[in-house]
Amino acid sequence: MSQKLFIVFCFHISVTLASQLRPGFYAQTCPRAESIVRDVMWKAMMRETRSAASVMRLQFHDCxxxxxxxxxxxxxxxxxxGEKLSLSNINSxxxxxxxxxxxxALENNCPGVVSCADIIIxxxxxxxxxxxxxxxxxxxxxxxxxxxxxEDSDNVMPSPRANATxxxxxxxxxxxxxxxxxxxSGSHSIGKGRCFSILFRLYNQSGTGRPDPTIEPEFREKLDRLCPLSGDQNVTGDLDATPxxxxxQYFKDLxxxxxFLNSDQTLFSLDNRTREFVVHFSKDQDAFFSAFVEGMVKMGDLQSGRPGEVRRNCRVANNPAHGRNRVLKNRVDLVSNLV
Known part of the structure; x- marks a missing residue:
């Protein structure tokens, strides 16, 4: 995808259909929808606390x-x-x-009503x-x-090596x-990351053959023990001190x-524009919470305007062949409108 087309298409995504979204959308058709989602999330977290961070990140990688x-x-x-095996998603x-x-659970209560996209949100x-x-x-x-x-996912999603700029x-x-x-970025207040994501920081930052000098020395020693160069790259470490x-705490750590991640630390160490907010949020948790909510709502408004449906199974389209033909036509129309 050319840079020009990518930028125009991203703008198209950000404005289309957001006005049609509203709170209480399922109040009449599936009044228990939100309570059902929360109940299943609670049970999942009781089985594995890390489920919280994993589910939350699905919104970022989807939207x-x-x-x-x-x-x-x-x-x-x-x-x-599809997107599950894209560079930023596979094994992550x-x-x-x-x-x-x-x-x-939702299909058992109100079949064919609640979209998988809304479930993620x-x-x-x-x-x-x-x-x-x-x-x-x-x-x-x-x-x-x-x-x-x-391909679309690979063209958009950043790697752990990305920096603030x-x-x-x-x-x-x-x-x-x-x-x-x-x-x-404060979503990394919870959860873990893989050693694979930070080996370059520990042993070859920017091709120097040395560790990232911005890592606090005692923390670097801890990471060295967790992620030795010849070790298992799928071992995980906490993204902040209260995972x-x-x-x-994430901002205090920065x-x-x-x-933990290069993309996180450079928010403080590289760019004055981002450092200002890191310092502010490290001192004022309420300000962070307010800004996080605002950002999540804005991100949730991102829509493409492409044809859609309410899937019966989140892993497969209701009619894959039909959907593929409609989306291909939609892409052709979009490109034609940009010429």
Missing amino acids: FVNGCDASLLLDDTPDML LRSYEVIDEIKE MGSRDAVILSGGPNWEVKLGRKDSLTASQ FLVDLFSRFNLSIKDLVAL CLFDN VNGRG
Whole structure:
């Protein structure tokens, strides 16, 4: 995808259909929808606390790729490479089975009503609440995509090696501000990351053959023990010092040079525009919570305007062949309008 087309398409995503989303969308058709989602999320977290962070991140990885349409959840088919095996998702995203459990519970209560895209949004919100974070009212009414694209995901999603400057540019393409970027990066207040994501920081930052000098020395020693160069790259480490609690410890860690991911630490160490918000949120948790909620709502508004449906199974389109033909036509129409 050319840079010009990518930028125009991202703007198209950010404005289309957002006005059709509204709180209480299922009040008449599935009044227990939100309570069912929260109940299943709670049970999932009781089995494995890490489920909270995993489900919350599904919103980020879904909404940035052609809008919040649950394209991320589609399994590959013989003639469709979806997003699950894209560079930023493979061996990284997890807890798809939690979404399956939520969908099954909703289908048992009100079949064919609640979209998988809305399940991601509700589940993400509840993951934050149940981890001690803020509550907010979600807007609902999304449709599920008819197809998915590994290429689209690879073209958009950043790697753990990304730095603050790259992230500022990426978020701006979606009409998300620097404040939004830093607040939403606070999603790493909960959860873990793989050693694979930080080996270059520990042993070859920027091709120097040395560790990232911004890592606090004692923290670097801890990471060295956790992630030796010849060790298992799938071993995980905490993204902040309170990985089960949604709080502002993440920002305190960045100020102290104890950020796990390069993309996180550079928010403080590289860019003055992002550093200002990191310092502010490290001192004021309420300000972080408020900005995080605002960013999540804005991200949830990202829509592509493509045809959609309410899937019966979040992993497969209701009619894959029909959906593929409609989306191909939609893409042709979009490109034609840009010529």
